[in-house]
Amino acid sequence: MNVVQSSFDLFDDRKPYIKGKMIQELFHNPESYFTVTRIRISDTTETINEKEIMIVGVYPSLAEDEIYTFWGSIKQHPKYGIQYSVEQFRKEMPQGREGIVHYLSSDLFPGVGKKLAASIVDTLGEQAIQRILEEPDCLREVPKLQDKTRQLIFERIQENQGLEQIIVKLSEYGIGISLSIQIYQKYAERSMTILEENPYELIETIEGIGFKRADLIGRAVGIAEESAERLQAACLYYLREQSEQYGHVFLPLEQYLTDLTNWINQLQSYDESSAYPSSIPQGIERFSRKKAIIDELSISNQIIELGREEKLIIEEDRVYTPSLFYAEKGFAKKVRKIHQNGLAASFSQQEFLKALGELEERLCIEYAETQKQAIEKALSSPFMILTGGPGTGKTTVIRGVCEIYAELHGLSLNPEDYVKKEDPFPILLIAPTGRAAKRMYESTGVPAVTIHRLLGWSGGKEFKHDEDNPIEGKLLIIDESSMMDQWLANQLFRALPETIQILLVGDQDQLPSVGPGQVLRDLMQSERLPVVELQEIYRQAEGSSIITLAHQIKRQEAHIDIKTPSADRRFFACNQNSVVDAVGQICSSAIRKGYTPKDIQVLVPMYKGAAGIDAINKSLQNLFNPQTEGKRQVTHGDYIFRVGDKVLQLANNPEEHVFNGDIGEVVSVIWAKENVDKEDQLVVLFDQKEVLYPKNQWNQLTLAYCCSVHKSQGSEFPIVVVPVVRQYHRMLRRNLIYTAITRARDFLILCGEEQTFLQGLQKQDDVSRHTYLKETLQEWITETVAEANEATSTK
Numbered sequence: 001m002n003v004v005q006s007s008f009d010l011f012d013d014r015k016p017y018i019k020g021k022m023i024q025e026l027f028h029n030p031e032s033y034f035t036v037t038r039i040r041i042s043d044t045t046e047t048i049n050e051k052e053i054m055i056v057g058v059y060p061s062l063a064e065d066e067i068y069t070f071w072g073s074i075k076q077h078p079k080y081g082i083q084y085s086v087e088q089f090r091k092e093m094p095q096g097r098e099g100i101v102h103y104l105s106s107d108l109f110p111g112v113g114k115k116l117a118a119s120i121v122d123t124l125g126e127q128a129i130q131r132i133l134e135e136p137d138c139l140r141e142v143p144k145l146q147d148k149t150r151q152l153i154f155e156r157i158q159e160n161q162g163l164e165q166i167i168v169k170l171s172e173y174g175i176g177i178s179l180s181i182q183i184y185q186k187y188a189e190r191s192m193t194i195l196e197e198n199p200y201e202l203i204e205t206i207e208g209i210g211f212k213r214a215d216l217i218g219r220a221v222g223i224a225e226e227s228a229e230r231l232q233a234a235c236l237y238y239l240r241e242q243s244e245q246y247g248h249v250f251l252p253l254e255q256y257l258t259d260l261t262n263w264i265n266q267l268q269s270y271d272e273s274s275a276y277p278s279s280i281p282q283g284i285e286r287f288s289r290k291k292a293i294i295d296e297l298s299i300s301n302q303i304i305e306l307g308r309e310e311k312l313i314i315e316e317d318r319v320y321t322p323s324l325f326y327a328e329k330g331f332a333k334k335v336r337k338i339h340q341n342g343l344a345a346s347f348s349q350q351e352f353l354k355a356l357g358e359l360e361e362r363l364c365i366e367y368a369e370t371q372k373q374a375i376e377k378a379l380s381s382p383f384m385i386l387t388g389g390p391g392t393g394k395t396t397v398i399r400g401v402c403e404i405y406a407e408l409h410g411l412s413l414n415p416e417d418y419v420k421k422e423d424p425f426p427i428l429l430i431a432p433t434g435r436a437a438k439r440m441y442e443s444t445g446v447p448a449v450t451i452h453r454l455l456g457w458s459g460g461k462e463f464k465h466d467e468d469n470p471i472e473g474k475l476l477i478i479d480e481s482s483m484m485d486q487w488l489a490n491q492l493f494r495a496l497p498e499t500i501q502i503l504l505v506g507d508q509d510q511l512p513s514v515g516p517g518q519v520l521r522d523l524m525q526s527e528r529l530p531v532v533e534l535q536e537i538y539r540q541a542e543g544s545s546i547i548t549l550a551h552q553i554k555r556q557e558a559h560i561d562i563k564t565p566s567a568d569r570r571f572f573a574c575n576q577n578s579v580v581d582a583v584g585q586i587c588s589s590a591i592r593k594g595y596t597p598k599d600i601q602v603l604v605p606m607y608k609g610a611a612g613i614d615a616i617n618k619s620l621q622n623l624f625n626p627q628t629e630g631k632r633q634v635t636h637g638d639y640i641f642r643v644g645d646k647v648l649q650l651a652n653n654p655e656e657h658v659f660n661g662d663i664g665e666v667v668s669v670i671w672a673k674e675n676v677d678k679e680d681q682l683v684v685l686f687d688q689k690e691v692l693y694p695k696n697q698w699n700q701l702t703l704a705y706c707c708s709v710h711k712s713q714g715s716e717f718p719i720v721v722v723p724v725v726r727q728y729h730r731m732l733r734r735n736l737i738y739t740a741i742t743r744a745r746d747f748l749i750l751c752g753e754e755q756t757f758l759q760g761l762q763k764q765d766d767v768s769r770h771t772y773l774k775e776t777l778q779e780w781i782t783e784t785v786a787e788a789n790e791a792t793s794t795k
């Protein structure tokens, strides 16, 4: 294979080096890549006699049985003796034969395993790739190679000419095959040039490459710490990271500059012991390549430059990424337009009361005074917000709005009356998740879809509807709007006609959106749009103590009793070490009472640790769906997926109409030998729709017996089990617990430590989000709701 003659010659073999194989990794920080490994020396030009040495510095975890070359300097530690401080490193090229076997048995060639790949190389020699390209028929010489596989090998090699070189090269920096393929697909023959000249570009273009990984390549190819490319990439990356992690839409300039400077310096100050976690083995010197302190002035120069190039937007003392700046401004602009231009229904009080009376009769309920006001206001305002805790009748009001709107406009609510394209259904009901939309449909009888579906999302940034191709509709009702982030809100609003009427429904005490922003909260707090809050609880009337507990939490009452059992609520005391068993016992007991795994949902705030989601899922899998003879299962990383398992979708897959947070069941495992693609496959059933998962999509799935509170937003389950133990204490806060317990429809079981639960309720979200939506609306819409009301009442 010609990889060995790659033009990528960055390493100076004349400098002293040490070559060797790993014996043991003593420390590796996956964040900073600071690594300490003991290696067995196979060759060196340094003046040492040792056969083994400790390699200390910034490099990825080494692969077993691979030879690496390190360039650096020898340091003498008073206690631990000789150590080697690394400045550059390189994985030795795979030997010709080994490299081709590795390539041919990768996921690029489904159906070709190590054995077959070895047989191809044994038959065709180390020039196999070249030979196959020139004369595909040479593959006929390989024993037992089926025609279909032969064809596939040739086609894949032809499609990916040159890729094998990149794969081998990138593996030197700890970059695996799938990322290498993405890099190659993006840059083709320019891949190597990008890597050598500005690996930081990969952060923007390749998902899965963050600043630290790019910086690792940057170090290896010799890009200076203070170079503009590196610092600019750090500025952009840090801002994006802060938005993604903490939900900020912008950062205050001063804070951004200080925190970013500290972050950059901490990244490179590997020789300052304070920068390292205490888990580094004592006695290991903390040093690496030459250090350069980056001062605030250098960073601010780069920020100004990025501002000039419009890669950052600086408005007064706020720094934004362009996408969030335009999302926030664009959304605010459209809200103002709809608020001022939207066409509200016009009707007399008499007409309204008549329609309401008929509806009450039909539904056999009597709307409460605030609920009536909510319906009337929603119908007569271009933009209204309806809020309230669980069970206060938000959905009942939505139903009223739909029915009376239809009545007042003489419209039918039967979708079958709208089959013609030029006559679309006038009332659009949407929610951020599929399950929330389904609930909305079930309780109102009006069709409801996800926001993504309404927008005709087809993956990535592709939406069918936007300002040039707006959605058609007259009334739009958005439920669970606390989950809507600033990007999605803007995407939705830009696709709406200015004349549409909007009812936004949500509970601001629930968790904020996963993505940046706090759209619902800002809209409400701007005091520029009418808001109706429902406070009376109706589900309580049906005997629900779950709802009472939720409202006690919402009102921040001082004495909350979680221990006294009631008809729909229990508490079981247990500690951190016994909580997994306790959850198991609770679930077993529910199953004995006739509930199925689908009815029971365990909700936990974190994945890792002895009481984390992963551990609970493994234990519940054995309980709910144990391995039995003949039941098929596959292993994927740490997980086993077995026929009958309840699984959770972790990514949006618009082609198959399955979305992040959807829950399904594994209904079959198809072995590689049973399908034309020659790879193991899973079939998952979601709501009567079967979806096929080839192996490379298994990472979109996880077990769902237990899932995160975040993923459960917008859903309801008959039985919810919420363990609360000290291990979660960093994550616990009022709105998280509130969201978890309000997911329970019939029965709520809390287990764990009462004290930890009560302490969690005392904590609010510690970081408030930096957003400017509220202020923008206040600047742009001059009249407050109170003033508007006054003006109407004096007319």
Ligand SMILES: Nc1ncnc2c1ncn2[C@@H]1O[C@H](COP(=O)(O)OP(=O)(O)OP(=O)(O)O)[C@@H](O)[C@H]1O
Pocket: 365, 366, 367, 368, 371, 388, 389, 390, 391, 392, 393, 394, 395, 396, 397, 538, 539
């Ligand atoms: N005015 C009313 N009279 C009698 N029952 C009512 C009234 N309003 C609502 N309900 C009943 O209260 C229960 C909760 O109402 P609804 O589902 O509309 O509340 P919600 O705020 O949407 O709750 P959640 O947010 O938990 O879904 C329902 O069973 C509903 O029929």
